[in-house]
Structure formats: structure tokens, C-alpha cells
Amino acid sequence: MQTTTLSFSNLHNHGELFANLFRARRQSFIVQKNWKLPEDEGMEFDQYDTPQSRWVAIHDLGQVMAGFRLTPTTARCGIYSYMIRDAQQGILGGTIPQDLLYETAPQDDQIWECTRVFVNHNVPQQFRRGVHTQMVDAMTITARELGASRLIALTAGNWQRWYGRCKLTADAIGPRLEIDGGHFQCVSIDLTAKLH
Incomplete structure (x- = not known):
């Protein structure tokens, strides 16, 4: 299993990986989730897939097993700007509720x-924990390289149960919400302990 951090400036070095990430x-x-x-x-994409973002792919033998996107909160x-802030400001037309944060988006x-x-639905259950571990490591390393001391995310409502297993230190920064039939909550992930 390999981890690759992609940007617009290096994607030409990785063949089909960038496109395969968007296909996954x-x-x-x-x-799978039937989101519109x-x-x-x-390929799936949105307005936040710009040169300001970075994409992390966990892959093996050309198959993308998992991935995520990192976007600076200073993006324009x-x-x-970025998804959570734009939702709070009503720019996304209500697809994500405006009251998703307790305070103003940073x-x-x-x-x-x-x-x-x-995580790709084709990854067998017995390998998923290893993929999650690799994702958390990649998220921490990439965020640290980008100068981040904190990440924010709109994540599944049961985040407390599995963030602890992944050794992530996080706090809720918004109420639990129902979106598209699922429960979600904004969290802040503290990376300061991982910055040395």
C-alpha cells in the first residue's frame, strides 16, 4: 500500500492516479451514497478541487483504496472559500445547514x-483498519508539511468512537446534524501534539 499526496504541480508525475482518485x-x-x-x-468533483487543495490517495497496484482532500481555510x-465556511454563509444553497458551527468559520x-x-467499497473488511491507520498517518504528515496545526471536518456523527481508535484528538465545534439521512458533526482535530 502506498500513500501519495497530489497537487496540481505534481499530478503529471503520477500517471492516472489523480483521475483514478476522482473515479473512486x-x-x-x-x-454508493447516492449524493447529488x-x-x-x-469522475466526481466540485468547486473546491482547485490548485489550492491537496489530495491524498492510498493506493495499491493502481487501485485507489481510500482518499481525502485538504483545503486551506484561507482559500478563495x-x-x-471552503465547504464548511461556505455552508455557514449560505453559499451552498442549503445542501448543508448554515448552523453547522457554534462560532464563525475560521x-x-x-x-x-x-x-x-x-474508503473504497471494494476494500475487504479485514484490511479496512489498516487502511484507516494509513489514512490518519497520511493526513497528519501531509497537514504538518502544509503548516497546519489543526484540521476541521464535517464528519460522521459517530466520530468519537472511531477517532479515539485512530489516536486523533478532536472536539465538536458544531451541533449534530441530519444531512441526507445521515448524522454528521463538525469537529476540530488538534495536530499540535503531532507537530514535532
């Missing part, structure tokens, strides 16, 4: 947003 996202979010998201040529592209060089987290 489509399978996870559009096919933009897609084209068998047209009217968009804009700070040391805080990045983690989104589009998935």
Missing part, C-alpha cells in the same frame, strides 16, 4: 479543512 470518489459518493454531486467522464476561488493559515474522506 464518484463510486463512493455518487454511486457534479460528475463528468466517470470566485465566490467560494480563516487561518494553520487551519485546513479535510473533506471527501472515503
Whole structure:
């Protein structure tokens, strides 16, 4: 299993990996979860897939097993910044409730947003824990390299149960919400203990 952090400046070095990551996202979010998201040529994408973001792929023998996207909370592209902040400001048209945070969404060089987290449905159950461990390690290392001391994410409502297992230190920064039939909550992941 390999981990690769992709950016617009290095994606040409990794063949089909970038496209395969977007294909795996489509399978996870559009096919499996039935979310209404933009897609084209068998790939899922959105307005936050810009040169400001980084994408992490966990892959083996050309198959993307898992992945996620990191976007700085200082990002700007047209009217968009990052997903949590744009939802709070009502820019996303209510697809995510505006009251998802207790306070104003941060804009700070040391805080990045983690989104589009998935594990490919083809990964056998006995390998999933190892994939999760690799994802957490990759998230921590990549975020640290980007200068982040904290990540924020809109994550599954049962996050407390599995964040502890993954040795992540996190706190709720918003209420539990029901979105598309699932329970979600915004969390802040503290990386300061992992910055040395």
C-alpha cells in the first residue's frame, strides 16, 4: 500500500492516479451514497478541487483504496472559500445547514479543512483498519508539511468512537446534524501534539 499526496504541480508525475482518485470518489459518493454531486467522464468533483487543495490517495497496484482532500481555510476561488465556511454563509444553497458551527468559520493559515474522506467499497473488511491507520498517518504528515496545526471536518456523527481508535484528538465545534439521512458533526482535530 502506498500513500501519495497530489497537487496540481505534481499530478503529471503520477500517471492516472489523480483521475483514478476522482473515479473512486464518484463510486463512493455518487454511486454508493447516492449524493447529488457534479460528475463528468466517470469522475466526481466540485468547486473546491482547485490548485489550492491537496489530495491524498492510498493506493495499491493502481487501485485507489481510500482518499481525502485538504483545503486551506484561507482559500478563495470566485465566490467560494471552503465547504464548511461556505455552508455557514449560505453559499451552498442549503445542501448543508448554515448552523453547522457554534462560532464563525475560521480563516487561518494553520487551519485546513479535510473533506471527501472515503474508503473504497471494494476494500475487504479485514484490511479496512489498516487502511484507516494509513489514512490518519497520511493526513497528519501531509497537514504538518502544509503548516497546519489543526484540521476541521464535517464528519460522521459517530466520530468519537472511531477517532479515539485512530489516536486523533478532536472536539465538536458544531451541533449534530441530519444531512441526507445521515448524522454528521463538525469537529476540530488538534495536530499540535503531532507537530514535532
